[in-house]
Amino acid sequence: MFNWLLRKLWVMPRYIANYGYTDGSGDWYIVVDSDKCDGCGKCVEACPKNVLEVIVDDYDDKVVAIRKEHHKNIKYVCAQCKPVSGPRDVRCQKACPSGAITHSW
Numbered sequence: 001m002f003n004w005l006l007r008k009l010w011v012m013p014r015y016i017a018n019y020g021y022t023d024g025s026g027d028w029y030i031v032v033d034s035d036k037c038d039g040c041g042k043c044v045e046a047c048p049k050n051v052l053e054v055i056v057d058d059y060d061d062k063v064v065a066i067r068k069e070h071h072k073n074i075k076y077v078c079a080q081c082k083p084v085s086g087p088r089d090v091r092c093q094k095a096c097p098s099g100a101i102t103h104s105w
């Protein structure tokens with residue numbers, strides 16, 4: 001938590017974590033801004049597919065991450081929230097109070 005506060009104050013560098021992949025159909029990444037994420041876990045609770053988890057990063061801070069088994073399949077596992085067509089209900093983004101989690105598609 002202390003390191004997270006230092007990053008907030010720009011004493012320590014922020015980092016942007018990109019989880020996902022690019023294939024012939026496009027870019028499929030979930031992006032976490034460590035400067036905004038405090039590891040509260042609200043997005044983890046909101047996710048219907050158990051895609052997310054809170055980890056402790058290299059700075060000893062809690063931050064959300066994408067489970068390793070989903071790094072290469074998020075286009076498909078996230079399709080319930082983000083279908084190719086029709087209305088979207090991106091629960092992880094809606095649940096995040098600080099706008100720390102975004103998607104490339």
Ligand code: SF4
Nearest residue numbers: 047051078081091092
């Ligand atoms: S888009 Fe849906 S399935 Fe994918 S991480 Fe967010 S809440 Fe979970």
Ligand code: SF4
Nearest residue numbers: 037038040041043096
């Ligand atoms: S809801 Fe937002 S701040 Fe909380 S763990 Fe998820 S991405 Fe981080």
